[in-house]
Amino acid sequence: MKKLLVLSFLWCACALAEAPSTVAIHNAKIVPVSGPVIAKGTVILKNGLIEAVGENVAVPPDAWVVDGEGMTVYPGLIDGLSTVGIPGAAPAAAGGRGRGAAQTAAPTAQAAPAERSWGPEDRPQTTSWLLAADELQAGDKRVETVRGGGITTAVTFPTRGIFAGQGSVIDLVSGEKSAEMVLVPSVGQYISMGAGRGFGGGGGGGFPSSLMGIISYVRQLYLDANHYKLVKDAYAKDPRGMQRPEYDRALEGLMASPRFLLPANQVIEIDRMLRFGAELKTISPVEQHLILYGAREAYRPEAAELLKKANVPVLLSIHWPTPPARTADSEDSNETLRTLIERDKAANAPAVLQKAGVKFAFYSDGAESPRDFQRAVKKAIDAGLSREDALRALTLSPAEIYGIADRVGSIEKGKIANIVVTKGEIFDDRTQIVMVFVDGKKYIPEAPPAGGRGGPATDEPGAGVNQ
Amino acid sequence: MKKFLLGTLLALAPLCADTIVIQNATVMTEGPKGIFKGSVVVKDGKIVDLGEKVMVPAGATVIEAGGQYLIPGIIDCHSHIAGSGGINEGSVSVSSMVDIKDIINPDDIAIYRALAGGVTTANILHGSANSIGGQTLPLKMRWGKSAQELIFVGATPGIKFALGENPKRAGNPQGGRGAVGAIQVGRYPATRMGVEDVIREAFNDAKAYKVEWDAYDAKVAKGEHPIPPRKDLKLQALKEVLENKRYVHVHCYRADEILMMIRAADDNGFKVRTFQHVLEGYKVAKEIAEHGAGASTFSDWWAYKVEAIDAIPFNAALMTKKGVVVSLNSDDAELMRHLNTEAGKAMKYGGMNETEALAMVTINPAKQLGIDKTVGSIEVGKDADLALYDGFPMSDFAKVQKVWIDGTQYFDRDKEVAAQAAKDAEKQQLLDKEKTTQRQPSTRRPQ
Numbered sequence: 001m002k003k004l005l006v007l008s009f010l011w012c013a014c015a016l017a018e019a020p021s022t023v024a025i026h027n028a029k030i031v032p033v034s035g036p037v038i039a040k041g042t043v044i045l046k047n048g049l050i051e052a053v054g055e056n057v058a059v060p061p062d063a064w065v066v067d068g069e070g071m072t073v074y075p076g077l078i079d080g081l082s083t084v085g086i087p088g089a090a091p092a093a094a095g096g097r098g099r100g101a102a103q104t105a106a107p108t109a110q111a112a113p114a115e116r117s118w119g120p121e122d123r124p125q126t127t128s129w130l131l132a133a134d135e136l137q138a139g140d141k142r143v144e145t146v147r148g149g150g151i152t153t154a155v156t157f158p159t160r161g162i163f164a165g166q167g168s169v170i171d172l173v174s175g176e177k178s179a180e181m182v183l184v185p186s187v188g189q190y191i192s193m194g195a196g197r198g199f200g201g202g203g204g205g206g207f208p209s210s211l212m213g214i215i216s217y218v219r220q221l222y223l224d225a226n227h228y229k230l231v232k233d234a235y236a237k238d239p240r241g242m243q244r245p246e247y248d249r250a251l252e253g254l255m256a257s258p259r260f261l262l263p264a265n266q267v268i269e270i271d272r273m274l275r276f277g278a279e280l281k282t283i284s285p286v287e288q289h290l291i292l293y294g295a296r297e298a299y300r301p302e303a304a305e306l307l308k309k310a311n312v313p314v315l316l317s318i319h320w321p322t323p324p325a326r327t328a329d330s331e332d333s334n335e336t337l338r339t340l341i342e343r344d345k346a347a348n349a350p351a352v353l354q355k356a357g358v359k360f361a362f363y364s365d366g367a368e369s370p371r372d373f374q375r376a377v378k379k380a381i382d383a384g385l386s387r388e389d390a391l392r393a394l395t396l397s398p399a400e401i402y403g404i405a406d407r408v409g410s411i412e413k414g415k416i417a418n419i420v421v422t423k424g425e426i427f428d429d430r431t432q433i434v435m436v437f438v439d440g441k442k443y444i445p446e447a448p449p450a451g452g453r454g455g456p457a458t459d460e461p462g463a464g465v466n467q
Numbered sequence: 468m469k470k471f472l473l474g475t476l477l478a479l480a481p482l483c484a485d486t487i488v489i490q491n492a493t494v495m496t497e498g499p500k501g502i503f504k505g506s507v508v509v510k511d512g513k514i515v516d517l518g519e520k521v522m523v524p525a526g527a528t529v530i531e532a533g534g535q536y537l538i539p540g541i542i543d544c545h546s547h548i549a550g551s552g553g554i555n556e557g558s559v560s561v562s563s564m565v566d567i568k569d570i571i572n573p574d575d576i577a578i579y580r581a582l583a584g585g586v587t588t589a590n591i592l593h594g595s596a597n598s599i600g601g602q603t604l605p606l607k608m609r610w611g612k613s614a615q616e617l618i619f620v621g622a623t624p625g626i627k628f629a630l631g632e633n634p635k636r637a638g639n640p641q642g643g644r645g646a647v648g649a650i651q652v653g654r655y656p657a658t659r660m661g662v663e664d665v666i667r668e669a670f671n672d673a674k675a676y677k678v679e680w681d682a683y684d685a686k687v688a689k690g691e692h693p694i695p696p697r698k699d700l701k702l703q704a705l706k707e708v709l710e711n712k713r714y715v716h717v718h719c720y721r722a723d724e725i726l727m728m729i730r731a732a733d734d735n736g737f738k739v740r741t742f743q744h745v746l747e748g749y750k751v752a753k754e755i756a757e758h759g760a761g762a763s764t765f766s767d768w769w770a771y772k773v774e775a776i777d778a779i780p781f782n783a784a785l786m787t788k789k790g791v792v793v794s795l796n797s798d799d800a801e802l803m804r805h806l807n808t809e810a811g812k813a814m815k816y817g818g819m820n821e822t823e824a825l826a827m828v829t830i831n832p833a834k835q836l837g838i839d840k841t842v843g844s845i846e847v848g849k850d851a852d853l854a855l856y857d858g859f860p861m862s863d864f865a866k867v868q869k870v871w872i873d874g875t876q877y878f879d880r881d882k883e884v885a886a887q888a889a890k891d892a893e894k895q896q897l898l899d900k901e902k903t904t905q906r907q908p909s910t911r912r913p914q
Contacts (some may be wrong), residue, residue, distance in 0.1 A: 119701070272571075343897075
């Protein structure tokens with residue numbers, strides 16, 4: 001009786017998320033990702049954690065039982081690069097300069113700078129100290145939308161500027177306090193390389209106004225961090241007789257980042273950023289892992305080869321390029337053969353990377369409404385990626401890339417109770433996502449409107465991050 | 468036995484490709500051998516023999532030139548192709564912290580087009596928006612290779628300076644009178660004297676920076692472990708200029724500012740490697756020659772801006788007569804494709820002979836870039852950077868047939884023409900495919 005009371009109390013307190021302390025999903029097909037598929041088994045969730053999983057797991061008497069007959073249980077999906085949870089998230093910083101994209105990418109980080117920058121010393125477009133976790137707002141509408149596609153966890157980043165700030169891993173719970181969402185406050189620094197301007201650039205934009213300017217600025221900031229650390233350490237050792245080093249939050253923020261993300265879409269950009277990233281790692285005063293994001297041209301074997309050789313993981317945008325709207329009059333396309341090939345082959349990228357043995361994870365890049373998201377992943381599967389590998393690119397792989405595989409990314413005892421329950425194979429067109437558990441809290445996604453689209457799509461990986 | 472033979476052939480195959488004999492060509496060497504009819508032998512990317520009669524090495528690939536003209540690959544001393552994301556960091560008056568090397572774009576189709584115009588090496592310069600621009604370097608037009616593989620190994624890197632209208636124009640407030648919207652903050656300088664001041668101030672800073680680093684290096688040499696000074700990319704590049712490790716290429720027009728630049732360089736202890744454009748160079752050719760600078764100019768382009776009003780097509784010839792090493796450059800992806808005819812113009816304006824004229828797009832720019840030990844002429848031991856024309860190479864009607872860089876063929880006109888149809892077909896096929904996929908009804912979720 002007492003238990004019943006507690007249960008009903010919880011029901012009242014939380015209309016959206018139901019949180020019985022123990023849940024058993026019984027007689028369901030279980031895809032743990034970390035191990036073989038269990039044709040018929042049980043998952044027990046308790047106090048927000050996975051208590052047990054297996055074929056012969058006893059259902060505790062106090063559990064709230066979900067009859068899993070005909071259902072499949074997957075680990076919660078992880079969006080490897082997002083801005084979800086950050087309200088009014090910034091106009092996106094474009095990931096690299098894809099062909100023709102820079103001009104169309106709407107307001108970039110360059111728009112309306114607070115003050116004109118005259119050089120690296122002004123720390124232009126730098127908010128490296130910003131922490132996504134501090135910017136989160138409980139009740140962000142996008143949390144619910146994204147979760148509807150089975151995404152329980154997102155690595156969310158501030159994306160405004162060159163050194164935009166530090167990303168945080170968050171669980172997509174709809175709670176009262178944003179702090180409840182945070183899994184890891186700082187997992188890496190988001191660096192963007194928005195487009196340059198044309199001749200002159202003497203106007204309000206300030207330094208840097210070209211790609212080479214941005215690259216030189218990034219390099220200078222790393223050099224400054226290196227020097228800053230040397231001076232700071234010397235001062236800490238013996239401050240007497242030494243002028244104290246001036247506090248620099250831009251450098252502090254950079255040094256607090258365990259990883260750094262560089263944008264790269266084309267093969268030449270992947271080549272460029274792998275080299276640049278390796279150079280920055282040698283300059284950096286702290287150990288930092290490099291991650292590339294975008295990878296639009298990763299369908300080309302040269303890209304996979306470069307990434308494999310460098311052993312650098314990639315966040316792959318699933319926002320596959322689409323043809324521009326054509327009218328009857330514009331039948332004759334002025335697009336280059338290369339652009340056409342890119343569009344034709346873009347969705348092959350994950351299969352190519354998989355085959356080459358490159359570690360990659362998907363990110364929604366604006367395709368975050370459940371329907372867009374499902375279609376985008378399905379497209380990669382249709383282009384040759386196995387279902388298992390597609391699932392891994394949204395679960396264990398991103399968890400490994402961000403060093404959180406000990407708590408999320410698979411259905412294993414002791415991990416966080418992030419679970420997706422479906423009717424049908426996940427990513428299939430007709431599959432229904434029945435319920436989603438985040439931190440053990442149950443959410444029933446709204447049925448998406450048929451054919452409905454989410455935010456406006458952009459053609460530039462990174463550019464859709466905030467849509 | 469047959470299998471054995473086949474195996475040997477396969478094993479030999481790459482070796483064969485490494486040795487080429489271009490025979491029965493009219494060779495304009497731009498070197499000591501002058502012009503002759505005969506052959507050039509290439510092995511492992513280098514020219515190993517040339518003459519009217521040569522030994523054809525066993526297994527060599529023989530290319531029958533049929534009397535066509537073989538010249539050294541053309542070198543463009545002033546180009547802005549093959550860069551990503553802008554070639555002007557125009558936001559500041561001194562942008563020596565930026566480097567073209569960071570943004571090499573091997574996908575730029577202009578590389579292939581330049582190649583089709585006989586160009587094998589180009590000096591990729593930062594733009595002219597600021598008094599002191601970014602770091603530069605020569606590239607070889609190895610179309611299809613990666614960014615790093617385009618870099619001209621062993622060439623001294625450069626830096627771009629700019630005088631006159633461009634750097635001071637960029638200093639004017641954007642918008643100006645009657646502009647819509649907010650007038651944005653301008654950038655110093657707005658006058659020619661301001662340009663000079665920016666250059667001199669920058670070198671004052673660079674010299675102080677150098678003193679700081681030299682002191683540090685001296686301490687390290689003595690075995691001490693001091694904290695190094697802050698590395699400043701902007702001043703680092705200028706320190707390299709002071710140490711003669713980086714060439715200065717100065718965009719300029721007027722005679723007075725050319726003299727100003729020479730004085731500023733002398734006062735600060737560095738040399739100008741080349742004056743670029745230098746349209747009034749003929750007025751101060753003696754001073755340019757005395758300073759030891761080269762001059763890289765246009766053939767007959769003038770009056771496209773006020774400071775180009777005193778230009779004359781005899782500029783190249785007159786400067787040459789005063790002892791200046793002169794080259795003709797493109798500064799433009801289109802012009803770059805016919806530098807051969809730019810050289811030809813010097814035969815009309817100034818009465819240069821064909822060797823002197825062709826030198827201005829081959830050996831002379833090589834000298835200016837300090838790469839004449841390896842390229843710029845057809846000589847034994849030099850890189851096999853060669854262009855084959857179907858007629859006298861400085862004629863408007865001559866077409867490039869084949870181009871080699873380091874003995875590897877990067878352009879073949881016949882193959883290119885032949886491949887067009889297949890490319891068109893592939894494009895059409897992809898367009899058709901997109902149309903059919905678009906027509907398919909979208910699968911809808913059952914209601």
